[in-house]
Each structure stands twice: as structure tokens, then as C-alpha cells.
Amino acid sequence: MPGFAPKNPDYRAVATATFDSQQAMRTLGISIERLAPGEIELAMPYRADLTQQNGFIHAGIITAALDSACGIAAFTLMPADSDILTVEFKTNLLAPAKGQRFAFRASVVKPGRTLTVCEAQAFAWHDDAETLIATMTGTLIALTRREPAKPQPEPRAAG
Amino acid sequence: MPGFAPKNPDYRAVATATFDSQQAMRTLGISIERLAPGEIELAMPYRADLTQQNGFIHAGIITAALDSACGIAAFTLMPADSDILTVEFKTNLLAPAKGQRFAFRASVVKPGRTLTVCEAQAFAWHDDAETLIATMTGTLIALTRREPAKPQPEPRAAG
Amino acid sequence: MPGFAPKNPDYRAVATATFDSQQAMRTLGISIERLAPGEIELAMPYRADLTQQNGFIHAGIITAALDSACGIAAFTLMPADSDILTVEFKTNLLAPAKGQRFAFRASVVKPGRTLTVCEAQAFAWHDDAETLIATMTGTLIALTRREPAKPQPEPRAAG
């Protein structure tokens, strides 16, 4: 899905700032590895405190990373002063989330003024081998930001 | 979907132990509120460190709770010495995850020897009002546990 | 999900007309059995020419009925002069679509100005027993109708 042209020339700064303001990503140890218009890759190291009963990373944590990846990939193509929310997503778990680190790659399949559809894949790195462990298809909605992204000028006293 | 009969008389102990061994649930502050054959309710307080860019709980965290709820609900109906993995799920986000605490209710729609389908709902409690914020439909697969859940007694010498 | 108040007093006529203008429904032999604000039931007899390789109704045909059910259920709650399109849906097939006739019940889970989320169930009737065979969760989008639903009266000559 190549060659999306961002509407917001500051897309990189805005998308990065949005990701950085997702405290959940910091708590889960997830960071941006690569960012381009309509595309992103996130990275996460293994952490025992994020596992399910077999010692694999919990499917919900994998999904949290895939969801943020889809959201930020979609966000890079939205106009300035947009906000973004997830409408829905579907995750297929293909293999146990077993590895030293994980990569999450999302790309926009269909950008839209209101709705954007993204696809994402999660990969586990175990020693030097990469395994596809999960896929996501997600729908995101663009909202007009109710509060401005930047501080407003002081209201002037009337008269 | 009333009246499922558990195949494992110890379903409550085994399901609780499985939930307790999901370190991700402890990390996210999620606990079992209520458990019955084919049904569960989980609870989670609001935590600022699990939010997305607007201060709502991250959709992935909501999904992690819904996924564990589906998994444990399905697990209560499986035979002893089963293990369970999530095959896939789909989450619709209906309203912002905004509240002091959250409840996650899952129930089995169709139990099966191999595959079990569950539905779950997430609710936000804000002051004393409950709002439906998300739904999940999930498919779980039963596996035969490769290693015993508890240490086995030493085999006795015959005679 | 009781007690939705339709915004369009003519909801019944408009929803029925929309369903009737879906030629695919006529081709597949699907009809409205019951309609209420935010709710619908469709009916379909078994037809050998709509089966898959085992003689069960094809999952895609079941899905077509569930999708129309969700769409019309959502449509009953939309303002006059709306049009509706499906954004996405997910179907779980729980049991073979084997029976003399089939019922499809959809209800709105979350109505919205732009997006509406519905859930639906498909049932097979075999002799006098009803079996749940499939579920759908779907997202629908309301559009403002670009062309009027009915032919406009000829403009009269002024004077």
C-alpha cells in the first residue's frame, strides 16, 4: 500500500506526540521503531509481568500494541487538529507470543475522511528468527479535536 | 445462556489458578469478581498509567480484560487437564473507557470439544452509572495440557 | 436493549422499502418477519441451490441475511433521508446451517449519529427445534441520502 501523501506536513511530530501521550504504551514498554505516512513499526521487549498462564505474552498485550500501531498509522494521514479513536478491531492469534522481543507493523489499507481501515501484523523474535504471531484488521474514526492541540490565546476582556 | 454443566468438578479452583497465573492480569490490576460455569465477571480500577491520549483506558487494555474473561469463562467448561488458547477475537469500542472502575462480563455462547465461542461486554462505572463501552466475540481452543498442572506424585515401585 | 425511540416516525415504511429494494434479499428468498425500532427478524426457507459442499446453507448466505438484518435494524433508528452502508461485520459459525427454515434476529447495541453497532443471531429450524447456528457483530454508517428515496413530483409551472 505505497505512497500515501500526508495531509498534515507535521504528521511525524503530531503522530509521535500522540503515541507519547498514550501512557499505556509506556507502561507496557512499547516504543516507535519506524514511522512513515500510513505506516508504523512498534517494538516491545519480552516482560514476564505481561504473560498469560503459559509464559507467553498475553494476547491482550499483543492487541494493545497492534491497536496503537493501527491508530498511529491511520493518524499520520489525517488533517491537523484531528483526534482519532478506534471503532473496532479483530485479532487472529497465529502462534504463541514467545520470544525475546516483538515487532508490530501496521499500514493503512484504506484512508478516509471519517473512517480509516488498517492492517497490522505482530512478530516474535526468538534468537534470530522472526515468526508471525498475530494479525489485526482495525477501523479507526477521525474526530475533530474539541480542544486545540496548542494553547489558545488569552481571551481578551470585552471593552 | 444458562445452565452449563462443568465437566471438571474442580472447575472453580482450576479456573482461578489459571487466571492467577496470568501475570498480565496482576500487572493490569484485574481481578475475578464472580465465577460460575461458563460465566465470569472481572473488575479493574481506573489507572492513569493504562490510558491512551485522551485519558481513557487504552482499548488494548480493555481488550486484554475481555480476552481473559472469555478465556476463563470457556475454561470452566473444559475437561480436567485441558489448556486453553485464544484463536481470535473481535472488539467493538462503543464509548470511551472513562470511569472510576470497569467490569468485564463474559459468557460462553457455544461450548465445544475443540472450539468454544464466548461473548463479553465491558462496562465503565462513572459515579454510580454503568455504561456499556465495548463488546467482544472470541473463539478459544482447548488443548491437552502437555505438562501436568501440579507436580505429580512419584510413581511408586510396584510391589 | 429495549426501548429505542425512532427519530423517523415513518421508520417502518422506510425500513421496509429499503429492504424491499435489496434485490439480493428477493433472490435469496429472505423476507421480513417482524420489525420494531432497533430490531428485526428475517426468515428464509431452505434452498438446495444456496448450499455448500455438505448440503448446508452456505455461510455467506447466512451472512447476507445477518448483514441485511443488522442494516435494517440500524436503519429504523436513523433520521429521515438517511442512507446506510455496512462498514464491517464479523460472523461466527457455531453449527451447520441445516434445517427446513432459518430465522435471523438483529438488534441495535449502540445507536449513533454516524456509526451504529448491531448484534444478530441466526437460527436453524429443524422439525420443531431451534438451534443457534451463527452470530454477527456489525458496524453500520449513516450517510445523508444524495438522491431522494422516491421520485419527486414534477415541478409545477409557477402561476
Next chain:
Amino acid sequence: MPGFAPKNPDYRAVATATFDSQQAMRTLGISIERLAPGEIELAMPYRADLTQQNGFIHAGIITAALDSACGIAAFTLMPADSDILTVEFKTNLLAPAKGQRFAFRASVVKPGRTLTVCEAQAFAWHDDAETLIATMTGTLIALTRREPAKPQPEPRAAG
């Protein structure tokens, strides 16, 4: 997802026979355009009797084609004497199904002994332009065929 090796040397004949025995495909005018291990392309001409209220092909019909495409793609990788059923799928409708003809391409993402996950895309051809109109992710389950696909040869008398 290249280079799947079919377990059944007769995969082409068996997959084609399975598709041909789906009467729904014949009724909807859908045919196989191309078949390879783990991959398929189906074709369908526009038909007014398969449309929704705006004259586009009904989302359920698009889904029926995508589902059969996923099923047959998965089936090419299964052992002889398997049968296949759809567990679940999710469809995103990206653009109106408007065109003279439609193509449906499915490929296996993760083959498995029990479960296989496929992805598929639907394209509309309008004049000479191809538009991506829908995507599907689907999960299929392999079953052991209860009755043999072909009459078995008579067992020979030993000696």
C-alpha cells in the same frame, strides 16, 4: 506467503470438486479463475439481482465469495479425505461494490493441522480500473471426512 507445499497431490482436483459442489457458488455465478497451493482467485460478473438498495452488489454476496475463496485456499493445503468448515470471518467493506465484474483473491496466512487462517481481498472492475472493495480474515477448521469423497476400491483378497 509463498511456497506452500500441498499434502494432497490431488489438491487441484479435490479443491475444484469441492468448489463445484457448492451449489451457492453456481447460483451466484461465481467461478474459479486461478488456483495454486494456498491461493485462489474467484470471479463474478455483476448481476442486478444480487444488489442492495443502491444497486451495488450486496455485502453478503461479496462475503459469500470471499468465504468460499478462503475455504478453498485453505483446503488445497489439507490432507486427502479432509473436509473443511468455516469457523468465523470478518469482512471490512472499503468501497461500494460497483463494477462490471468482481475478483476475489484469497491466500493462506497460517496453515495448521486443525485451524487455518486466510486473508482475502475483493476487487471491483469498473471499465479497466480495479478497486479494492473489501477484505476478509477467516478461520477454517479441517475435519476428517466421515464419508469418503469417492467410492473406495474394493479391498483385494490377500494372496
